[in-house]
Amino acid sequence: MGVSERRIRERLDTRQSILATAxxxxxxxxxxxxxxxxxxxxxxxxxxxxxxxxxxxxxxxYTLHTESFLELVKQMKRSELHENPLEQLIAxxxxxxxxxxxNPELYDLMFIMEAPIDFLxxxxxxxxxxxxxxxxxxxxxxSACIYKGLxxxxxxxxxxxxxxxxxxxxxxxxxxxxxxxxGLSNPETxxxxxxxxFSKLLVKS
Amino acid sequence: MGVSERRIRERLDTRQSILATAxxxxxxxxxxxxxxxxxxxxxxxxxxxxxxxxxxxxxxxYTLHTESFLELVKQMKRSELHENPLEQLIAxxxxxxxxxxxNPELYDLMFIMEAPIDFLxxxxxxxxxxxxxxxxxxxxxxSACIYKGLxxxxxxxxxxxxxxxxxxxxxxxxxxxxxxxxGLSNPETxxxxxxxxFSKLLVKS
DNA sequence: CCCCATTATTAAACAGTGTTTTATTTTAGA
DNA sequence: TCTAAAATAAAACACTGTTTAATAATGGGG
Numbered sequence: 001m002g003v004s005e006r007r008i009r010e011r012l013d014t015r016q017s018i019l020a021t022a023x024x025x026x027x028x029x030x031x032x033x034x035x036x037x038x039x040x041x042x043x044x045x046x047x048x049x050x051x052x053x054x055x056x057x058x059x060x061x062y063t064l065h066t067e068s069f070l071e072l073v074k075q076m077k078r079s080e081l082h083e084n085p086l087e088q089l090i091a092x093x094x095x096x097x098x099x100x101x102x103n104p105e106l107y108d109l110m111f112i113m114e115a116p117i118d119f120l121x122x123x124x125x126x127x128x129x130x131x132x133x134x135x136x137x138x139x140x141x142x143s144a145c146i147y148k149g150l151x152x153x154x155x156x157x158x159x160x161x162x163x164x165x166x167x168x169x170x171x172x173x174x175x176x177x178x179x180x181x182x183g184l185s186n187p188e189t190x191x192x193x194x195x196x197x198f199s200k201l202l203v204k205s
Numbered sequence: 206m207g208v209s210e211r212r213i214r215e216r217l218d219t220r221q222s223i224l225a226t227a228x229x230x231x232x233x234x235x236x237x238x239x240x241x242x243x244x245x246x247x248x249x250x251x252x253x254x255x256x257x258x259x260x261x262x263x264x265x266x267y268t269l270h271t272e273s274f275l276e277l278v279k280q281m282k283r284s285e286l287h288e289n290p291l292e293q294l295i296a297x298x299x300x301x302x303x304x305x306x307x308n309p310e311l312y313d314l315m316f317i318m319e320a321p322i323d324f325l326x327x328x329x330x331x332x333x334x335x336x337x338x339x340x341x342x343x344x345x346x347x348s349a350c351i352y353k354g355l356x357x358x359x360x361x362x363x364x365x366x367x368x369x370x371x372x373x374x375x376x377x378x379x380x381x382x383x384x385x386x387x388g389l390s391n392p393e394t395x396x397x398x399x400x401x402x403f404s405k406l407l408v409k410s
Numbered sequence: 411c412c413c414c415a416t417t418a419t420t421a422a423a424c425a426g427t428g429t430t431t432t433a434t435t436t437t438a439g440a
Numbered sequence: 441t442c443t444a445a446a447a448t449a450a451a452a453c454a455c456t457g458t459t460t461a462a463t464a465a466t467g468g469g470g
């Protein structure tokens with residue numbers, strides 16, 4: 001009595017400490033350099049024990065990816081401070097970019113790396129709910145803009161995909177170091193400048 | 206006499222066969238699954254011989270990345286069939302997307318993977334000339350549009366970065382499988398539809 | 411033609427990796 | 441206290457990129 005409950009609690013604790021360590025090492029040294037043996041050593045367990053808590057390395061990174069989405073969506077909701085949906089949309093874009101700039105490794109994990117999606121494929125999941133949740137949120141803000149006549153009426157899916165692609169493209173070029181050394185005059189401000197002209201393009205129509 | 210020339214030729218041949226095999230294996234099984242031992246076996250040399258021809262694995266992939274840029278730029282120049290620079294710009298976008306869809310692994314290598322840029326860093330190169338060449342080409346077409354008054358005058362750098370980011374974002378979401386399973390009604394045509402509304406946005410101003 | 415230095419090639423080793431198999435220890439209930 | 445189950449760990453497997461040390465081939469000079 002109570003003992004099995006404690007056991008479950010202990011298992012969850014261990015699981016959490018694996019995740020916390022994985023996250024810490026990941027942020028510290030990058031994905032490539034974070035190994036199962038590495039994590040095991042830090043939490044003072046043997047490498048094989050980790051496989052009692054996670055199917056494989058991809059599951060660890062999938063779990064971190066899911067946690068990161070909780071944080072991103074939380075940040076995205078800060079855009080609700082703006083009453084005007086168009087202002088909210090602009091704020092949303094800035095928040096998204098800020099999240100990527102503040103957490104490049106996590107952004108990589110969420111939107112670029114193959115590991116989390118590979119794990120999803122393994123599970124035969126038909127939906128990428130983390131991505132869908134964030135995308136649906138964007139769509140709802142765009143819909144509000146269209147409803148209020150602030151943006152020319154178009155297919156919401158396409159417009160959402162356009163906006164997502166644009167900000168994703170900018171931060172991805174930056175994270176994977178393709179935005180540098182191509183002769184830009186002020187590379188450190190290119191994302192901000194590009195975001196501004198993109199915003200104007202959207203609004204003026 | 207003549208013998209040392211033959212030697213050089215033989216060395217180049219071996220180098221080329223390493224590259225060809227690497228490319229073939231890479232396209233067949235993906236980057237992760239292509240190993241030095243793999244390549245060595247196919248060309249019937251020992252793994253250590255490869256290190257006589259390339260510093261490391263990253264150099265092989267950097268070289269393939271460079272070759273792929275030659276092909277991309279060649280494709281991009283097909284846009285010159287269009288007299289009107291705005292039409293050329295639209296054609297350029299379509300060609301870029303088509304290249305990515307036809308050669309997703311090569312696109313990955315050129316614009317997403319870290320290996321080629323890591324190799325560049327090792328060489329202390331101050332410019333990513335492959336990327337710069339393609340980006341400069343895009344800028345020249347945009348400049349022509351602005352010169353002819355077909356696009357509202359803006360900072361060419363930013364506009365070029367916006368257009369590049371958008372198409373790069375779209376194809377990257379697709380290549381790294383983030384564009385699927387998020388509830389889109391016709392995911393197979395989302396890139397085309399999105400490109401069309403983006404084109405309209407650019408032109409209308 | 412033979413020797414020798416140079417070049418090319420390889421075998422073997424190093425230091426890792428993710429993961430699985432086979433023990434071993436710990437634990438909690440009968 | 442004994443036992444079955446659960447948790448943990450040691451060792452092994454099959455790999456990886458890369459380096460070192462040894463071997464084989466090559467072509468020019470005496």
